[in-house]
Amino acid sequence: MRVKAVSLAIVGLVGGLAMSVANAQEIIKIGHIGPVSGPQAHFGKDDENGVRMAIEDLNAKNPEIGGKKVKFQLVAEDDGADPKQGTAASQKLCDSKVAGAVAFVNSGVAIPSSKIFNDCGIPMITGAATNPALTKPGYKTTYRVIANDNALGAALATYAAKTLGLKQVAVVDDRTAYGQGLADVFKKEAEKLGVKIVATEFTNDKATDFMAILTSIKAKKPEAIFYGGMYGQAGPMLRQMAQLGMGEVKMFGGDGMCVPELAKVAAGAKPLDHVVCADGGSSLAKMPGGTEWKKRYDAKFPGQFQVYSPYFYDATMLLADAMKRANSWDPKVYIPFLQKTDYQGVTSKIAFEPNGEMKNPTYTLSRFVGGNKTAIE
Structure with missing residues (x-):
């Protein structure tokens, strides 16, 4: 009886291990850096929410890349809107071997950090940093999904x-x-x-x-x-x-x-x-998926919306889209596919110029009517 019980236990263990291997998921780390503390924390938290929401949406579809089951994981860092803190956070993401980063409110943080990401070969997309100098070096790792200054x-x-x-x-x-x-x-x-x-x-x-x-x-x-x-x-x-x-x-x-x-x-x-x-970019009402996306965002993060989160959501989706087309989350393999992006996002149809700027970016002028931000038609 004892031999039979041991045998059954071994069979069960082997079977469990087999099921565990079959259900194993590769973890793909996506980094976010923003000012989630200090006077600009409203921006940083809103942007991080956008990335988090995209990762939840991606994982809900049980994604596979290159025939392997994968799970996206957020690795979030605070830059406090400070260039020194931001470059340290960028190096930390590089050391953590994130597959890509969606980052930065401030151009003063993004510009020096872009060199760090380039040197470690990891693509970085910003949905908020707007100084044109960001893309002047022509790094193949730097992208922007919003109109520049x-x-x-x-x-x-x-x-x-x-x-x-x-x-x-x-x-x-x-x-x-x-x-x-x-x-x-x-x-x-x-x-x-x-x-x-x-x-x-x-x-x-x-x-x-x-x-x-x-x-x-x-x-x-x-x-x-x-x-x-x-x-x-x-x-x-x-x-x-x-x-x-x-x-x-x-x-x-x-x-x-x-x-x-x-x-x-x-x-x-x-x-x-x-x-x-x-x-x-366009006002939420004029974005291809803005109205419905905002309803979902407000349900998850009530009262936290500022402005950039839909761009950070799209940027995260762009990374995943390039990985899927490349059948790889290795940056060396999927960066060429990122450069050839042709993606219908929540904010707009997104494609890049050779320097990483958006093709045909749009903008919106607004006023404050009765204290409410209102697009000028």
Whole structure:
């Protein structure tokens, strides 16, 4: 009896091992880096949610790549919107042997980090970092799924000059790669269109007191202020404009301030009614899958949506799509397939130029109506 019992136990063990091997899944690590702490945490958490949602959707389909069952796994790191922390996080993902990364809100973090990913041969896609310098090196590992600052700055300058007929504008930036880069594009394009730049000032991305800058600008009588920076500074600036009697002065800015959170930080300041801001990409209502995707996002992450998460969702899906077409998650094998992407995403139809920029990127201009971000038709 004991021999028979032992034999049955061995048979059961072998059978269990066989089933375990048959059901074994290869783990494919996808990295995310963003500011999930600090003043820009709203952005970082929203983006990470987009990646997480994509990974859940991929795994729900019991994916196979190259005839092997696979499971995608998120490896998330915090960059605190700081270049040093971001490059350290990038190296950490390289050391963790992620198959790809979907990362970065800030261009100042993305630009130095892109070299690290290139050196370790891992593709990196951003759905938020917009400085054109990111793709200038021509790394085969760097991609962007959103319009860059050349498109956003030019669109805002054209709207200011041609649609609103503005003649005098002041420019302020936060000296980051993103803020200064966007402000420089706006300034150059606005001057081409006959707008006079009456003042050029700068601050930093941690500042909250702008009274001295605004007092100086007020004396120049601008019709609008262009701010190159994030919502965390734009909000207090709007409040202080109101305190200085500049309630009718317009404010222009890019995607860094073009978020619902701006209304909260501005706390009902009158100049919020005169904000015009630009996002890369279409409004959710005009995205091919935006409305339905947003319903699913809100069910999973209520109250957390900002702006970039659908782009981070699509970027994650792009990595998986390239791996499937290549029958491999080895970056050396699937990067050429990533370069030849032709993918219908939630945000748009995505294909890349040789330098990793999107072909035919779109943008959306928005206002804040009753405190709600609203696309300008």
